[in-house]
Amino acid sequence: MKTIVAGNSQDEILQAAKILRTGGLVVFPTETVYGLGANALDGSAAGRIYAAKGRPSDNPLIVHLADPEQAKEYCFPTPLFEKLAARFMPGPLTVILPKKDCIPETVTGGLDTVGIRVPSHPTAKALLQACGLPIAAPSANLSTKPSPTRVEHAVRDLYGRVDMIIDGGPCIIGLESTIVKLTGEDSMTLLRPGGVTYEQLCEICRNVTVDKAVYSRLGDNEKAEAPGMKYRHYAPSAQVIVVEGPHEAVIRYIKQKSVAASCGVICFEEDKTCFSGPVFSLGSRLSTEQQAQKLFDCLRAIDGQKEIERVYAFMPETGGLGLAVMNRLVKAAGFIIEHVKEEE
Numbered sequence: 490m491k492t493i494v495a496g497n498s499q500d501e502i503l504q505a506a507k508i509l510r511t512g513g514l515v516v517f518p519t520e521t522v523y524g525l526g527a528n529a530l531d532g533s534a535a536g537r538i539y540a541a542k543g544r545p546s547d548n549p550l551i552v553h554l555a556d557p558e559q560a561k562e563y564c565f566p567t568p569l570f571e572k573l574a575a576r577f578m579p580g581p582l583t584v585i586l587p588k589k590d591c592i593p594e595t596v597t598g599g600l601d602t603v604g605i606r607v608p609s610h611p612t613a614k615a616l617l618q619a620c621g622l623p624i625a626a627p628s629a630n631l632s633t634k635p636s637p638t639r640v641e642h643a644v645r646d647l648y649g650r651v652d653m654i655i656d657g658g659p660c661i662i663g664l665e666s667t668i669v670k671l672t673g674e675d676s677m678t679l680l681r682p683g684g685v686t687y688e689q690l691c692e693i694c695r696n697v698t699v700d701k702a703v704y705s706r707l708g709d710n711e712k713a714e715a716p717g718m719k720y721r722h723y724a725p726s727a728q729v730i731v732v733e734g735p736h737e738a739v740i741r742y743i744k745q746k747s748v749a750a751s752c753g754v755i756c757f758e759e760d761k762t763c764f765s766g767p768v769f770s771l772g773s774r775l776s777t778e779q780q781a782q783k784l785f786d787c788l789r790a791i792d793g794q795k796e797i798e799r800v801y802a803f804m805p806e807t808g809g810l811g812l813a814v815m816n817r818l819v820k821a822a823g824f825i826i827e828h829v830k831e832e833e
């Protein structure tokens with residue numbers, strides 16, 4: 490398939506909108522990560538997303554809208570949805586609600602619910618407005634690879650597999666949206682942490698439960714509330730090991746373990762000089778925003794250095810956006826976490 494790589498001028502957005510209206514696939518930038526979009530009302534167009542990514546057919550797509558007001562056309566919003574929409578939309582929040590019949594099951598992976606999100610990125614907004622459709626879009630990476638935070642990531646994974654890729658520069662947040670499932674009038678489950686934090690959700694809703702899959706690997710017989718959480722994800726070819734413990738002890742431990750040239754380190758900017766081998770900085774230890782922005786780029790850079798077989802990574806702090814950084818990193822590590830203690 491011929492892929493057009495374009496900028497985000499008005500003409501190029503109109504061209505992309507036309508491709509979407511005629512059943513094609515368009516990669517577009519959002520504030521979280523790049524998305525791979527198709528018409529959410531057309532089951533066969535949405536089916537092409539799964540084929541292009543190599544995505545399992547039971548892993549549903551998020552439906553992007555220009556305005557939260559449109560949600561009632563596609564699902565059954567509740568008063569709690571309205572409260573969330575007023576505070577966080579447009580923005581990096583996906584809300585799971587019972588779907589209406591117009592949303593094909595291909596989009597929802599056979600579920601009777603649909604994930605709704607209203608992106609704030611100007612190019613995503615312009616595209617939604619220009620095509621006049623809801624856009625079904627997962628992240629624009631090949632399945633199991635880290636989500637794309639720069640256009641070159643999406644080009645590497647999807648060139649030749651989609652009709653158009655729109656370059657909108659690097660994504661500001663760098664991790665995928667927060668996903669919540671509403672379970673009552675004042676209760677919800679956080680299925681995936683992201684740019685809207687647990688603490689922010691607690692300001693709106695009294696009972697916010699964090700799903701077990703955020704912290705730990707699900708057992709073979711356990712059902713994932715967000716089907717995507719059960720799949721291997723974000724994993725570079727090298728094995729990733731996350732190390733947790735008092736900061737100085739973690740530095741000493743990783744220093745000892747990472748002497749081989751085939752060992753890399755994912756650390757904070759402040760600690761970079763402690764290690765001699767290939768080092769990938771997540772940005773400042775004090776900035777979860779920087780860590781979120783850089784994590785997927787680091788994981789892709791590791792993939793670019795074929796001699797690296799193993800990578801040791803510092804466990805981030807889990808407050809605010811740190812919960813999302815921790816979740817993606819431990820998933821990249823297949824939940825392999827080593828705990829170190831302070832030396833006697």
Ligand code: AMP
Pocket residue numbers: 548549550551585597600602603604626627628665668680714715716717718
């Ligand atoms: P991606 O945009 O690539 O991060 O993939 C979309 C994510 O949203 C996946 O983890 C899905 O499992 C999740 N998701 C989408 N729709 C639903 C739904 N109806 N119920 C639960 N999770 C969903």
Ligand code: MG
Pocket residue numbers: 627628636
């Ligand atoms: Mg994804």
